[in-house]
Amino acid sequence: MSAKPPADDPVQDAPEVGEPLRAAAGLPAVAHSLRVAGRQMGARRTALTLLRVNQPRGFDCPGCAWPEPEKPHRAEFCENGAKAVAEEATLRRVTPAFFAEHGLAELSERSGYWLGQQGRLTEPMYLAEGAEHYRPIGWDAAFELIADELAALDSPDEAVFYTSGRTSNEAAFLYQLFAREFGTNNLPDCSNLCHESSGSALTETLGVGKGSVLLEDLYRADLIVVAGQNPGTNHPRMLTALERAKAEGARIITVNPLPEAGLERFRNPQTARGLVGGGTALTDLFLQVRLGGDQALFRLLNKLIIERDGAVDEGFVREHTHGFDGFAEAARAADWDQTLEATGLTRAEIERALEMVLAADSVVVCWAMGLTQHKHAVPTIKEVVNFLLLRGNIGRPGAGVCPVRGHSNVQGDRTMGIVERPEAAFLDALAAEFGFEPPRHHGFDVVNAIRALRDGQAKVFFAMGGNFVAASPDTEVTERAMRRARLTVHVSTKLNRSHCVTGARALILPTLGRTERDVGSGGEQFVTVEDSMGVVHASRGRLRPASEALLSEPAIVCRLARRVLGERSATPWAEFEADYAAVRARIARVIPGFTDFEERVSRPGGFTLPHAPRDERRFPTATGKANFTAEPVTFPRLPAGRLLLQTLRSHDQYNTTVYGLDDRYRGITGGRRVVLVHPEDAAEAGLTDGDYADLVSEWTDGTERVAPGFRVVHYPTARGCAAAYYPETNVLVPLDATADTSNTPASKSVVIRLTPGAACQ
Numbered sequence: 118m119s120a121k122p123p124a125d126d127p128v129q130d131a132p133e134v135g136e137p138l139r140a141a142a143g144l145p146a147v148a149h150s151l152r153v154a155g156r157q158m159g160a161r162r163t164a165l166t167l168l169r170v171n172q173p174r175g176f177d178c179p180g181c182a183w184p185e186p187e188k189p190h191r192a193e194f195c196e197n198g199a200k201a202v203a204e205e206a207t208l209r210r211v212t213p214a215f216f217a218e219h220g221l222a223e224l225s226e227r228s229g230y231w232l233g234q235q236g237r238l239t240e241p242m243y244l245a246e247g248a249e250h251y252r253p254i255g256w257d258a259a260f261e262l263i264a265d266e267l268a269a270l271d272s273p274d275e276a277v278f279y280t281s282g283r284t285s286n287e288a289a290f291l292y293q294l295f296a297r298e299f300g301t302n303n304l305p306d307c308s309n310l311c312h313e314s315s316g317s318a319l320t321e322t323l324g325v326g327k328g329s330v331l332l333e334d335l336y337r338a339d340l341i342v343v344a345g346q347n348p349g350t351n352h353p354r355m356l357t358a359l360e361r362a363k364a365e366g367a368r369i370i371t372v373n374p375l376p377e378a379g380l381e382r383f384r385n386p387q388t389a390r391g392l393v394g395g396g397t398a399l400t401d402l403f404l405q406v407r408l409g410g411d412q413a414l415f416r417l418l419n420k421l422i423i424e425r426d427g428a429v430d431e432g433f434v435r436e437h438t439h440g441f442d443g444f445a446e447a448a449r450a451a452d453w454d455q456t457l458e459a460t461g462l463t464r465a466e467i468e469r470a471l472e473m474v475l476a477a478d479s480v481v482v483c484w485a486m487g488l489t490q491h492k493h494a495v496p497t498i499k500e501v502v503n504f505l506l507l508r509g510n511i512g513r514p515g516a517g518v519c520p521v522r523g524h525s526n527v528q529g530d531r532t533m534g535i536v537e538r539p540e541a542a543f544l545d546a547l548a549a550e551f552g553f554e555p556p557r558h559h560g561f562d563v564v565n566a567i568r569a570l571r572d573g574q575a576k577v578f579f580a581m582g583g584n585f586v587a588a589s590p591d592t593e594v595t596e597r598a599m600r601r602a603r604l605t606v607h608v609s610t611k612l613n614r615s616h617c618v619t620g621a622r623a624l625i626l627p628t629l630g631r632t633e634r635d636v637g638s639g640g641e642q643f644v645t646v647e648d649s650m651g652v653v654h655a656s657r658g659r660l661r662p663a664s665e666a667l668l669s670e671p672a673i674v675c676r677l678a679r680r681v682l683g684e685r686s687a688t689p690w691a692e693f694e695a696d697y698a699a700v701r702a703r704i705a706r707v708i709p710g711f712t713d714f715e716e717r718v719s720r721p722g723g724f725t726l727p728h729a730p731r732d733e734r735r736f737p738t739a740t741g742k743a744n745f746t747a748e749p750v751t752f753p754r755l756p757a758g759r760l761l762l763q764t765l766r767s768h769d770q771y772n773t774t775v776y777g778l779d780d781r782y783r784g785i786t787g788g789r790r791v792v793l794v795h796p797e798d799a800a801e802a803g804l805t806d807g808d809y810a811d812l813v814s815e816w817t818d819g820t821e822r823v824a825p826g827f828r829v830v831h832y833p834t835a836r837g838c839a840a841a842y843y844p845e846t847n848v849l850v851p852l853d854a855t856a857d858t859s860n861t862p863a864s865k866s867v868v869i870r871l872t873p874g875a876a877c878q
């Protein structure tokens with residue numbers, strides 16, 4: 118085992134391409150995860166650490182937000198969870214000596230992969246104005262520097278406080294409280310780039326912006342539709358749930374432009390049959406939809422349901438919904454030809470889907486980024502809601518909406534008030550509890566924060582985790598915007614691109630990860646998180662922290678707040694830092710559903726937050742009912758010779774953290790600069806498999822953006838659609854290309870042309 122990072126930048130992008138696999142997980146996955154983990158932390162630590170993941174007294178996997186079953190399997194983690202844990206529990210360290218050796222100019226030339234491979238950050242570091250190297254700085258001096266910059270602003274709204282989705286409930290609650298006591302709602306978060314479209318659509322139609330199903334509902338469903346999601350890579354434990362659902366009789370329809378191995382067939386690494394046998398076929402019907410064709414697909418299905426005698430649940434529609442007539446009129450106008458064009462599907466495929474829908478008493482629809490990152494993402498998800506409402510598939514067992522969240526606590530962060538457009542009721546509760554007047558006007562989301570930085574309206578950027586410049590769209594614009602800031606601050610576990618593209622001055626504040634023991638002035642603490650299904654539970658790190666100098670996220674916020682707010686604040690920040698139970702006591706008083714928080718979260722498995730549509734078929738919307746909506750159907754139309762590019766994840770990455778250069782299920786090894794295209798589309802561009810192409814994105818204002826040197830890979834994707842990995846392709850996504858209403862970047866819908874190019878050196 119070597120805990121030393123590779124000396125050279127290993128990104129010699131030279132992809133090799135084999136056949137995509139037809140099944141996911143199984144023995145190769147176990148071997149792969151142990152190999153990756155062993156490289157980072159050695160065999161003993163690997164075994165000890167991985168056995169604690171997602172256990173009742175262990176820590177919550179920092180990977181995805183998929184819930185834990187009530188009785189977790191002894192190894193309730195997956196290959197990619199193991200990689201996420203290994204990234205954090207690595208024995209490699211980034212010390213002040215590292216920064217003395219590597220200057221900013223050099224670091225900003227390094228790949229994200231190389232930066233991440235250097236290991237855990239160990240001490241607070243400061244980059245002075247004009248300096249070439251980060252230098253160590255004490256915690257107090259760091260907080261003072263931030264306080265001085267914040268005090269120099271003309272308005273609190275010139276500061277931006279970003280959050281990624283790994284932050285615990287306690288840290289998130291404190292962080293938003295600090296930002297609001299300081300005076301701003303500028304609390305953009307990774308949700309703005311992720312499931313914001315789901316939140317917008319569900320809040321308007323059902324009254325709650327979260328999923329309405331629990332794990333048991335999947336097991337009880339007759340039909341599960343998985344649209345725009347690749348769980349084999351991004352939520353591998355979901356495959357175990359789908360396998361069980363199938364065993365209980367469910368059928369599965371997959372809607373995706375790509376055949377994803379994990380959904381085709383699953384070899385469960387936790388069972389003997391899965392390890393060595395053929396595994397379980399998961400998908401019964403694969404609808405290979407064109408990018409952005411989902412709204413049209415669901416609209417047509419809805420028309421067909423309405424036209425079928427007895428297919429609509431009339432009692433439910435009458436009693437619980439609003440707007441049926443207007444919707445039904447729009448749905449009846451749905452057109453077969455237009456749908457076939459939008460989806461690229463055949464009539465027979467859609468008819469088969471309809472029969473499966475009508476045969477099912479209970480239906481769950483699961484989705485992720487394939488639905489949320491389009492210009493018409495919100496109307497698309499609203500159409501999914503229409504689809505479920507028609508047959509009463511909300512608020513009863515085995516049925517409902519299941520937006521599958523990304524980051525492990527992204528849903529909890531929102532529940533805790535990390536949101537740039539807070540509701541008045543939440544602000545009222547905060548004001549009453551803490552005795553201050555929170556700002557009422559809305560703040561910046563991610564895209565508007567970039568605009569504000571670009572235009573000089575925001576001057577201090579503070580990030581609680583994440584990798585803002587690499588995760589955001591329009592890389593060049595975003596990087597230029599960030600460089601205009603007076604101060605950029607990152608609370609981070611690992612080095613990343615955002616530490617290299619900085620404001621005039623920059624700070625890196627190193628923090629504890631999920632896997633680590635949090636022992637502060639008040640003794641050992643635990644934190645809590647909320648999964649994708651609204652289950653809140655405790656998370657206790659067990660490993661020794663990567664460095665003695667680390668502070669926990671709550672401690673960082675509390676100390677910063679004391680320094681910045683001083684006498685202005687009546688909040689007991691020191692007490693909160695010492696005792697997270699005191700924070701939870703306040704959360705219980707401010708946020709609905711958290712009564713007896715401390716007691717209920719101490720139970721193994723935690724507790725489930727209330728969800729009115731799920732629990733009582735009550736819909737807290739503007740009309741007091743579940744709303745049918747009749748949005749016009751749209752879908753992307755391309756000029757001749759253009760393709761629609763989706764930017765997605767490979768199997769060896771966690772968002773901007775690249776674990777390795779393989780995408781095993783898709784048959785790609787040793788490189789990331791690949792573009793997956795249908796052979797006939799490649800031929801039309803005068804290219805064939807193995808050629809290199811530049812990706813040129815065309816935006817409506819006539820501007821073009823180029824990502825050079827992608828190896829063309831013939832791939833069985835839907836016609837007219839291409840796929841390439843993010844974050845490399847974020848340079849192609851225009852800042853203004855966002856979803857209506859939610860303002861989420863349309864990263865699954867980039868109009869490009871391929872021009873012959875050469876491999877990048």
Ligand SMILES: Nc1nc2c(c(=O)[nH]1)N[C@H]1C(S)=C(S)[C@@H](COP(=O)(O)OP(=O)(O)OC[C@H]3O[C@@H](n4cnc5c(=O)[nH]c(N)nc54)[C@H](O)[C@@H]3O)O[C@H]1N2
Nearest residue numbers: 197345346347351372408409485486487523765766771772
């Ligand atoms: N290992 C690992 N786990 C992760 C992450 C990670 O990077 N690595 N990221 C986490 C995060 S933050 C998130 S949000 C989730 C992301 O989870 P996913 O949403 O599964 O991630 P993507 O790779 O973006 O995959 C999008 C999927 O949608 C399909 N798709 C794209 N466009 C369309 C469309 O128009 N219609 C339909 N029907 N399908 C479409 C793509 O082909 C692909 O299968 O995963 C989380 N878990």
Ligand SMILES: Nc1nc2c(c(=O)[nH]1)N[C@H]1C(S)=C(S)[C@@H](COP(=O)(O)OP(=O)(O)OC[C@H]3O[C@@H](n4cnc5c(=O)[nH]c(N)nc54)[C@H](O)[C@@H]3O)O[C@H]1N2
Nearest residue numbers: 281311582583584588608609610611613764772773843864
């Ligand atoms: N083109 C394109 N762009 C996308 C997407 C896409 O599909 N296509 N997906 C979008 C989505 S869904 C998301 S969620 C965003 C992700 O955006 P972010 O959440 O901002 O990005 P990550 O890559 O997850 O952040 C990784 C960094 O988080 C830090 N970190 C890890 N764990 C911890 C911790 O416990 N505490 C702290 N303080 N820091 C920690 C590490 O320093 C690491 O380098 O990207 C979005 N961008």
Ligand SMILES: [Mo]
Nearest residue numbers: 311312523524
């Ligand atoms: Mo996400």
